[in-house]
Amino acid sequence: MADTPEAMIVEHVLDAISDQRLRAGTKLGEQMLSDLFACNRANVRRALATLSAxxxxxxxxxxxxFVATxxxxxAxxxxxxxxxxxxxxxxxxxRQADDADIAALRAHLKTEHAVRQLQDRPKAIRASRTFHMLxxxxxxxxxxxxxxxxxxxxxxxIIGLYGPTHASLCADDEHARIVDSIIARDEARAQKMVEAHLRHIEDEIDFTQENTRLGPLSDILRPAAG
Amino acid sequence: MADTPEAMIVEHVLDAISDQRLRAGTKLGEQMLSDLFACNRANVRRALATLSAxxxxxxxxxxxxFVATxxxxxAxxxxxxxxxxxxxxxxxxxRQADDADIAALRAHLKTEHAVRQLQDRPKAIRASRTFHMLxxxxxxxxxxxxxxxxxxxxxxxIIGLYGPTHASLCADDEHARIVDSIIARDEARAQKMVEAHLRHIEDEIDFTQENTRLGPLSDILRPAAG
DNA sequence: TCTCTTATTATTGTTAACAATTTATGTTAT
DNA sequence: ATAACATAAATTGTTAACAATAATAAGAGA
Structure with a gap:
């Protein structure tokens, strides 16, 4: 945890993005960040360069x-x-999952299911992402x-921008069924399910209108007077 | 070309790495870079942060x-x-290649073949990479x-580190045959050939001994006295 | 009331100096 | 000759001040 301030900024911004506390288009001011993380602007600028990469x-x-849109x-x-x-x-x-890994997957399914009951969207989003990263x-x-x-x-x-308000979380049972096919070591089925799962997420997205009240980037896009 | 100095540094370093003028482990000093690109160290540092990302x-x-090893x-x-x-x-x-794309592929094959005759390894490496990026x-x-x-x-x-001296360039005819199956719109065959092609490259690599005279990173790895 | 212009404020970008640490050099002793 | 130590040089990391530009606010005129 005693990481460099730069790494701290990167990590926190990524976290905030990943559970949609930071929305697309939000401005990330240098002073604001250097104040928030108690460091000088040089560190902030390097962190922003990394996030841009x-x-x-x-x-x-x-x-x-600005947070990317x-x-x-x-998408x-x-x-x-x-x-x-x-x-x-x-x-x-x-091919490689051992017993500990399977246990971790099962444990995750449980917590993910529990979190889903809480109606806490950010937490649910994070749990969903955690499954894929696991x-x-x-x-x-x-x-x-x-x-x-x-x-x-x-x-x-993307989901924050175009996604519906309540859906667009990975379906609980889809994750569970993926784990099932992992346990069954059924490669073909697991691959098909993962692919279908990702397609379902994509299909739920409605690109015809982006969720308004997006950040200050809308201002940025209008040509500067002069 | 009138890009920011930072982008210039990133681009040049990437270029140098991609045709193996910069070897793994080479130190990239800040002063050296700021002198070379006529800019201040702040820019250099951000460029290095980007390259690290x-x-x-x-x-x-x-x-x-240091250039990564x-x-x-x-690998x-x-x-x-x-x-x-x-x-x-x-x-x-x-699925998407139009006539112009096919023409570009054919043209590339020609130049790649020509370059290969010149016995200019960096140029050949670059041409080979260009095919994949095309x-x-x-x-x-x-x-x-x-x-x-x-x-x-x-x-x-990786090839610079572990690869043989003269081989490890993408085989000329493999590229050509991939283009053939593209023109034939034979998806399955093209995919198989690309996969086989990449496996051939990997198989040519000998991990048992890394090409010595690597840069100063070997010094870095010994624990600092103290 | 709205728009255009002007002045103020805030933010980004640059620069130089300084501190801290590491690397290199040179000396001495075994 | 080699190893350990002390000194000098070079390099990385930090900081603050300054310049340049953009965003904001205020004011004048239609």
């Missing part, structure tokens, strides 16, 4: 840093990439894990 | 920035990730394209 923050010259095309690309990564991940999981960790491919981490963040932004 | 540079506190495990993860991404990419290519561009998924870009960089580092 992760593609969850847009850096606009002379204007500042993915377009529909970008669809993200989902296709997730299908590519997660089908490979699930294959790794089935699979990635069990898959033991750090490259896929890292990339999926980024893509789940961006998925959070 | 791309996983092609390791940032070691109080010690500096992928382990065998990391294998990179190759598996490439298979996942590139099989999806090739599917996109087959496919990614034709696939029209910016997420996959971005990630593949990073992974081809890391592949360059």
């Amino acid at each position: 992760y593609q969850v923050v847009d850096l606009i010259p002379k204007r500042g840093a 993915p377009s529909e095309k970008e 669809r690309d993200v989902f296709q990439a997730r299908r590519a990564l997660e089908t490979t991940i699930i294959r790794n999981v089935i 699979l990635a960790r069990i898959g033991r491919n750090s490259v896929l894990e890292k990339y999926l981490s980024e893509l789940t963040m961006r998925t959070s932004l | 791309y996983q092609v540079v390791d940032l070691i506190p109080k010690r500096g920035a 992928p382990s065998e495990k990391e 294998r993860d990179v190759f598996q990730a490439r298979r996942a991404l590139e099989t999806t990419i090739i599917r996109n290519v087959i 496919l990614a561009r034709i696939g029209r998924n910016s997420v996959l394209e971005k990630y593949l870009s990073e992974l081809t960089m890391r592949t360059s580092l």
